[in-house]
Structure formats: C-alpha cells, structure tokens
Amino acid sequence: MSKIIPFKAVRPTPDKVALVTCRNYDDYSPAELAAWLNFNPYSFLHVINPAYVHAQKITLDKRFKGVAHKYQDFKNEGIFIADEIASFFVYEIQTKVQTFTGIVAGTSIEDYKNNSIKKHEDTLQYRVELFKDYLHQTEFNTEPVLITYPDKAEINTWISKKKNEQPLYHFSTTNKEKHTLWKVDDLNELQWLEQQFENIPELYIADGHHRSASAELLYDQDCHLGNANLDYFMSFLIAESNVKIxxxxxxxxxxxxxxxxxxxxxxxxxxxxxxxxxxxxxxxxxxxxxxxxxxxxxxxxxxxxxxxxxxxxxxxxxxxxxxxxxxxxxxxxxxxxxxxxxxxxxxxxxxxxxxxxxxxxxxxxxxxxSDISEIKALADNNLIMPPKTTYIEPKFRSGLMVYEL
Missing domain, CATH: 3.30.1760 (Conserved hypothetical protein from pyrococcus furiosus pfu- 392566-001, domain 2)
Incomplete structure (x- = not known):
C-alpha cells in the first residue's frame, strides 16, 4: 500500500513561469550562472543562490537564511502565488527525443521508513545532514524525489484524459524543452487517485536518494513540533516504462x-x-x-x-x-x-x-x-549500486512548484 496526498503548492504566476523556473543549479557553468543572474531578475537561481558573488565568503547558516529571505521576497513581490486548495498535478516534459508524464504529489515518510518506498543507491551522511539543515532553515523544498511505480492501465488512461483539459502552464525553455502542467483539485479525482496508489504495494526511488533521506532526518528532528507537512515529501511519480535510464x-x-x-x-x-x-x-x-x-x-x-x-x-x-x-x-x-x-x-x-x-x-x-528491472531487483534485495551507476531522466524544473514545510 502506497500513500500519496495532494498538497497546497506555491507556484510562479503563469506569465512568469518560463522566466522563474530553471535547471538544477549544478547544471550551470559559472559563466551561464552569472549570465542568468545578471539578466533575468525572475530566475529562481536568485533564490537558491542569493548574493552569488559572495557565496564563498559567508557561512552556510547565513546562506540558508539568505535563501529563505529571498524566497519570501519572491512571494511578497507576487512572483509566487500560494494555492488555497490541496491538489495533485500532472506534469509533462517534452524533450527532443522523448515525452515524460507523471504525477506530482506528497509521499509518505512512514512508507519510506518501512521500505515501502525502496532505494537502490547509498547516501553520504554529510550531504544528508547538509540538505536537512537547508530544509530546516528555509522551510521549503522545490526538488521532488523522482519515484517510479508499476504501469497501471487505469492511471495511464486517466492521465491521457487529463492532458486533454486546459493546462495550468504551457511553456518552452531555452534548452528547447516543452513543459505542461495540469492541476487536479476535484475531490472525486483526488480520492480516486489516492485509492489507485493504495493498491500499489511498493514504489521505487529513481533519483533523489539524498533528498528523501534528508526529509526523513528532518522529520525525526522536528516532528514533535506538530507540523503535518513534515510527514510527507514532494515527489514526481512516473510509470516505470516512462523513465529513461x-x-x-x-x-x-x-x-x-x-x-x-x-x-x-x-x-x-x-x-x-x-x-x-x-x-x-x-x-x-x-x-x-x-x-x-x-x-x-x-x-x-x-x-x-x-x-x-x-x-x-x-x-x-x-x-x-x-x-x-x-x-x-x-x-x-x-x-x-x-x-x-x-x-x-x-x-x-x-x-x-x-x-x-x-x-x-x-x-x-x-x-x-542498466534497465528498470535490474534496479528494482537490487532494491528488492536491499542491495546498493556503486556510485554514479545510473543517470535517470526526467529532470524536474527548480521553482516550478514549492512544497512548504
């Protein structure tokens, strides 16, 4: 049984989404990073790398607080808007060679702890601790864990029908990808999708082992505060036949x-x-x-x-x-x-x-x-792949949506 929940996302306004969202910070060369920060005031890179010129001269604690302040600035300036209704999202990424479509939802820390959400990669404790501290200080996450589920005809059909509806966003990026997002907030659809995943016994992490481990560590540290958002972490759920390894x-x-x-x-x-x-x-x-x-x-x-x-x-x-x-x-x-x-x-x-x-x-x-069956077999037997074995797509756009903690 796999538990997923809708959540109240914080998102860019539709007119700015193409300007706000960005690739993973590590994907940019120093020259690219400087160009985007100099010429695009709406880029989410300003949030995740505040005061970038002096980034090496400040402590991590100050840097994380700077991220939190810059994120709040984006909200105050109306660049981000907060949803009032908890929703799921259907997200499609169309690259030059393949189209990926999945569901953005909250996944359960409890499922992660009891190994209903399975892992195949080891983690470095210092990186887990570092990102946990980042989440604790900034109180938000915009990097979902990529999770695969077994193909289900019912979910595939539902996604196909959803894609015929009016999208929330439809935009292109400078690396020639097309991105489309649909919001799912109808109560009957929300309940139906939750029930579909309740019938899936196990989910598999494809990418994001450090992020999920950090979410668990943050839960262990702060769950006594009574923040229900800590019980889940944002994930991008995609049918296993649709990932590219x-x-x-x-x-x-x-x-x-x-x-x-x-x-x-x-x-x-x-x-x-x-x-x-x-x-x-x-x-x-x-x-x-x-x-x-x-x-x-x-x-x-x-x-x-x-x-x-x-x-x-x-x-x-x-x-x-x-x-x-x-x-x-x-x-x-x-x-x-x-x-x-x-x-x-x-x-x-x-x-x-x-x-x-x-x-x-x-x-x-x-x-x-490797193929998905090899990854699943290793995860099922609690075996860990060597570092840097798989590079898995799709890659989620930073700043497309925010899960607040």
Whole structure:
C-alpha cells in the first residue's frame, strides 16, 4: 500500500513561469550562472543562490537564511502565488527525443521508513545532514524525489484524459524543452487517485536518494513540533516504462603505473578484447564495455567465469570496479578518488574521446545502461549500486512548484 496526498503548492504566476523556473543549479557553468543572474531578475537561481558573488565568503547558516529571505521576497513581490486548495498535478516534459508524464504529489515518510518506498543507491551522511539543515532553515523544498511505480492501465488512461483539459502552464525553455502542467483539485479525482496508489504495494526511488533521506532526518528532528507537512515529501511519480535510464561513463587520469601493453594483458584475464581502432563503438548489451585508450576504441566482452554470481556482482558497473578499477587501476573510493570522473551517457562519446585526447585523462570506459528491472531487483534485495551507476531522466524544473514545510 502506497500513500500519496495532494498538497497546497506555491507556484510562479503563469506569465512568469518560463522566466522563474530553471535547471538544477549544478547544471550551470559559472559563466551561464552569472549570465542568468545578471539578466533575468525572475530566475529562481536568485533564490537558491542569493548574493552569488559572495557565496564563498559567508557561512552556510547565513546562506540558508539568505535563501529563505529571498524566497519570501519572491512571494511578497507576487512572483509566487500560494494555492488555497490541496491538489495533485500532472506534469509533462517534452524533450527532443522523448515525452515524460507523471504525477506530482506528497509521499509518505512512514512508507519510506518501512521500505515501502525502496532505494537502490547509498547516501553520504554529510550531504544528508547538509540538505536537512537547508530544509530546516528555509522551510521549503522545490526538488521532488523522482519515484517510479508499476504501469497501471487505469492511471495511464486517466492521465491521457487529463492532458486533454486546459493546462495550468504551457511553456518552452531555452534548452528547447516543452513543459505542461495540469492541476487536479476535484475531490472525486483526488480520492480516486489516492485509492489507485493504495493498491500499489511498493514504489521505487529513481533519483533523489539524498533528498528523501534528508526529509526523513528532518522529520525525526522536528516532528514533535506538530507540523503535518513534515510527514510527507514532494515527489514526481512516473510509470516505470516512462523513465529513461542512461549509464555514467568513467574516465581515469592514469594507468596506475602500468604500460599500455601491461594494462591490456591484465584486462585480457577477464575480458575478450577487440580493437575497433577509430570506430566510435559503444556497448550493445549487458557484459559489454567500451574503452578508449591511446587514440583507439576497444570492445571488451566480459568472460562469465562465475555463473553463480550475485545480482550485484552481475551489475556492469560493479564488474568494472571489481575487475578493473580497483585491482588494476588502484581506485578504491569511487566517490572521492580524484583520479576518476564521470560523464552522463546522454553525452556523446566524442566528449569522452576529446577529454582523453587532450591528455588530462589516460583511459575512458563506456558502459551499457542498466534497465528498470535490474534496479528494482537490487532494491528488492536491499542491495546498493556503486556510485554514479545510473543517470535517470526526467529532470524536474527548480521553482516550478514549492512544497512548504
């Protein structure tokens, strides 16, 4: 049984929504960030990064208070409006290659605690604590957790009908995406949708493990205050067939002292190696890996020596770590070792090639993306993927709606 609730959102006015909403803060280069803040006074970037020029010179406590004050300024200036009726929302993101449609709702901290909302990624405690403090100080969140649910024909049909109605917002963004939002505040529809999710035994976090963990920590800290909004966290619920899962490719700065010939010989113990020379080759299936080294591409086919391997041991990212990154290249800590960096699989492999050709990195590895069944199987068995295994879309626009705490 999964519990979802409607909530009273705070939203940009329709005439300003395209100006207010923004990509995730980390997606902007310093030059892009400066440009948006200098030339767009309505950008939500002003809220999440107040006094950006001096951001490195102030304490986190002052910065979080600055976020809260700037958010209040946006409300006072009428840039944001507060809904009077608790609602669900249907949200559609149309990119150049795919359309994503899901439901924005509050999901239950209790479900998260009892593992009805399942996880597949580990979290860093300092990041969880940091975002918990951010939520405590600012008293709002605009970054929903991306959660998948099993496809249900009834919900799919209902969403299709809802999309024929007049939307609340319909706007385009500078990265050539189209965004459409419908509000659901009819009491019968609200109750029907809640009942539909009550019949779904388990939900799965696709993206946002730190945000959900921070919401739990904030609940544990402040639930005695009697704030019912802390019992839930904002989520973007999407059918599992509608998510897009990319891999994270890896680039390594050196060969850990090995020559190219020695490195290839060590690889051959666990992989069949085929040179692809200048062909821009990517893995075509599970247990296949691409490699770019010394100006040439290689196909690496994993030798399945142990058919009794566990789910985690059969995960491509884990295989690469167990057979290459850790024993040959000496990389122990995938999160913090400065010798490794990650490139989302949605980027062209030419990006990886260029970084290696420029000389800062010695070798790059390309993986085949995991699928939703693999992610669910790991979550069902309480297994944790290695860091930076999946890059999952859709990505929600910051500032599109705010869940106040």
């Amino acid at each position: 990319y891999e994270f490719n890896r680039i390594i700065r050196d060969l850990n002292g090995h020559s190219k010939e020695t490195f290839l010989k060590l690889l051959s113990e666990h992989f069949i190696i085929k040179s692809k020379e200048q062909e821009l080759w990517k893995p075509q299936g599970k247990f296949e890996f691409g490699m770019y080294l010394d100006g040439n591409f290689y196909a690496l086919f994993y030798k399945l020596e142990n058919n009794n391997s566990s789910l985690l041991e059969n995960l491509d990212a884990q295989i690469l770590y167990d057979k290459v990154l850790q024993p040959i290249l000496g990389i122990e800590d995938l999160r913090n070792d400065e010798r490794i960096e990650y490139i989302p699989g949605k980027q062209s492999i030419l990006t990886l090639k260029e970084l290696v050709d420029e000389g800062e990195f010695e070798v790059g590895f390309m993986l085949f993306p």
